[in-house]
Amino acid sequence: MSFFNDTKNAGLLLIIIAVLSIALNAIALFVLDDYKDSEVWKKIVVLVGSVIGAIIYAILGIGIKNGKCMIQIGDFFSDVSSKFGVLVAITAGVGFADLVSSIFSLVAFGGMSVLTIVVAILMIVMAWFMINGDKLTGNVIWIILLILYILGIIGAIITIIALIGIPLLLLYILLLTFLLSPEVKSKMGMN
Numbered sequence: 001m002s003f004f005n006d007t008k009n010a011g012l013l014l015i016i017i018a019v020l021s022i023a024l025n026a027i028a029l030f031v032l033d034d035y036k037d038s039e040v041w042k043k044i045v046v047l048v049g050s051v052i053g054a055i056i057y058a059i060l061g062i063g064i065k066n067g068k069c070m071i072q073i074g075d076f077f078s079d080v081s082s083k084f085g086v087l088v089a090i091t092a093g094v095g096f097a098d099l100v101s102s103i104f105s106l107v108a109f110g111g112m113s114v115l116t117i118v119v120a121i122l123m124i125v126m127a128w129f130m131i132n133g134d135k136l137t138g139n140v141i142w143i144i145l146l147i148l149y150i151l152g153i154i155g156a157i158i159t160i161i162a163l164i165g166i167p168l169l170l171l172y173i174l175l176l177t178f179l180l181s182p183e184v185k186s187k188m189g190m191n
Contacts, residue, residue, distance in 0.1 A: 076128075092123070098123070
């Protein structure tokens with residue numbers, strides 16, 4: 001079975017991304033000039049938010065790798081063995097992780113985190129519509145996910161200098177492969 005065809009590889013990549021995310025956020029907050037003059041409590045608040053977000057990724061990654069997720073919120077994480085179920089779980093998981101980390105970032109620094117919160121909520125809503133929506137909604141979300149995954153691949157190529165770029169690139173390619181699979185296209189009304 002090909003690397004990009006196995007749903008368990010998505011779980012492995014999420015675990016790697018979670019570990020790298022914690023390390024890179026700590027380095028960014030305590031080493032880079034943009035944050036050097038910030039108060040320490042703000043850095044700690046942002047780091048706590050990013051650690052919680054990474055824990056969500058890790059728990060989801062372990063769940064996908066094992067074929068059964070420990071977190072159960074509605075139907076978001078009930079099927080983590082099929083390509084469609086993994087797409088739903090990752091879409092919802094990214095939404096929840098970004099929502100939590102953005103709220104912490106908003107508390108510490110304000111500003112741009114509001115946009116990330118809105119995008120995170122939209123990801124959760126898209127995951128909900130993937131499960132509960134009709135054919136037209138499935139078509140629209142399929143197209144949005146296609147665009148997001150292509151942009152994710154481009155963004156990962158740009159960040160490949162940082163260690164996190166490689167697993168992100170592999171994850172977005174894997175998700176794009178899942179999205180283009182006949183199983184997912186059929187579930188989302190794209191056939």
